[in-house]
Amino acid sequence: MPTDRKIAVILKGYPRLSETFIAQELLGLEKAGHELVLIALRRPTDGKRHPVHDEIRADVHYLPEYLHEEPLRVLKGLVRSLPKPGFWKALGLFVKDLGRDLTRNRFRRFGQALVLASEWPGDPRWLHAHFIHTPASVTAYASVIAGTPWTCSAHAKDIWTSPDWELSEKLGRARWTVTCTRTGYEHLQSLTSQKARVHLSYHGLDLERFPRFDGEHSSRDGSDEADPVRIVSVGRAVGKKGYDVLLQALALLPEDLHWRFEHIGAGELTAKLKVLGSELGISDRIAWKGALDQTDVLAHYRTSDIFALACRVTADGDRDGLPNVLVEASSQRLACVSTAISGVPELLVDGENGRIVLSEDAKALSLALEQLIRDPEGRRRLGAAAEKRVRAHFDHHSSIEQLTTLFANEWKAA
Known part of the structure; x- marks a missing residue:
């Protein structure tokens, strides 16, 4: 749906291998006729890119990741923002927020907003934040300074690690907010009186990039040492993914079963997980593949027998929403086992199209894997049912149409 409104999309970092759902949404919006400019708070750290990143046409601009690294740019942002009608109101909001969150991060967010509002890359007429924590803070301040409306996509960690007061105020300031799981949707709705401004919008999957798998998954049953069952997982090696629990579950499998586990993804806990694998005596059955692009990931889905992800809630409240990798794996008829966290049960129903166990229960996970x-x-039965559900209910074109309608309704009213 073509529009003369250019949207500035504020992102935490870009491009990121772990955020293919954002990249496919950006490309979908462009294909729907929206003109975008991308504003990232961090420069990329991944060594690879997904093919979808090369198809996105939008210009990319980077704000100072740390204010002390570009002091002149921040100072210019302050000087240029001072005459703007919304500067003093934004400063008042910042001071109020600072009283409840006296952190360097809070100063950084306001400094980045000053740079954004003063440089205004691409001269956008709308701001849209991906994630309701840091990117939404920068966006909210810049919106007030420049007098430009904003909207937001909330996901998982950003919802569950943000204080309720901050979520509530952002929900009131944004024109609308979408989120990708029913649990997140219900939580956000509970924090605002303007419930009609909160919308449930599953990311879905670009099924053109994950076409039907015409082949057959193997008949391996763990009895052949020369041809072990292949278990794969895709995800960052971080606490909320529960890879320590998954390794413990693998170590509990009966000795007569032959299997091999492959992990795809980078992350801060990789070294510790490798040590744990050695301590559990299973390191010779594990391959740590590191970060791979979408094409390689698809190939692994098709040659594996089981997908496993032991999602959990961490001590600070961080958790997954609905991991896109579960949707991807399901689209390839790959049987999945995961945990009853956040949006996972919105995709998988235990015994119908996958296996679901309680989080942190290595024994239950091991039994399901066995x-x-x-x-x-x-x-094969579970994988076929999972694919059917994905192709019926998780096509990303639905979310793009929903977003396009939300933007169009705002602009008609303007």
């Missing part, structure tokens, strides 16, 4: 390993026909 059952899947020993039962290739059961894996």
Whole structure:
């Protein structure tokens, strides 16, 4: 749906291998006729890119990641923002927020907003923040300074690690907010009186990039040492992914079963997980693949037998929403086992199209894995049902149409 409104999308970092759902949304909006400019708070740290990143046409601009690294740029932002009608109101909001969150991060957010409002890359007429924590803070301040409306996409960590007061105020300031799981949607709705401004919008999957798998998954059942069952997981090596629990579950599998586990992804806990694998005596059955692009990930889905992800809630409240990798794996008829966290049960129903166990329960996870390993026909049945659900309910075109309608309704009213 073409529009003369250019949207500045504020992102925490870009491009990021772990955020393909954002990249496919950006490309979808462009294909729908929206003109975008991307504003990132951090420069990329991944060594690779997904093919989708090369298809996005929008210009990318980077704000100072740390204010002390570009002091002149921040000072210019302050000088240029001072005459703007909304500067003093934004400063008042910042001071109020600072009283409840006296951190360097809070100063950084306001400094980045000054740079954004003063440089105004691409001369946008709308601001849209991806994530309701840091990017939304920068966006909210810049919106007040420049007098430009803003909207927001909230996801998982940003919801569950933000204080309620901050979420509530941002929900009141944004024209609308979308989020990608029912649990997140219900939580956000509970924090605002303007419930109609909060919308549930599943990211979905670009099914053109994950076409139907015409082949067949194997009949491996763990009995052949020369041809072990292949278990794969895709995700950053961070606490909320529960890889320590998954390794413990693998170590509990009966000795007569033959399996191999492959992990795809980078992350801060990789070294510790490798040590844990050695301590558990299973390191010779594990391959740590590191970060791979979408094409390689798709190939692994198709040659594996089981996808496993042991999602959990961490001590600070961080958790997944609905991990896109579960949707991806399901689209390839790959039997999945995961945990009853956040949006996972919105995709997988235990025994119908996957296996769901309680979080932190390594024994239950191990039993579910054992059952899947020993039962290739059961894996095929679950995988087929999962694919059917994904292709019926998780096509990302639906979310793009929903976003386009939300933007169009705002602009008609303007």
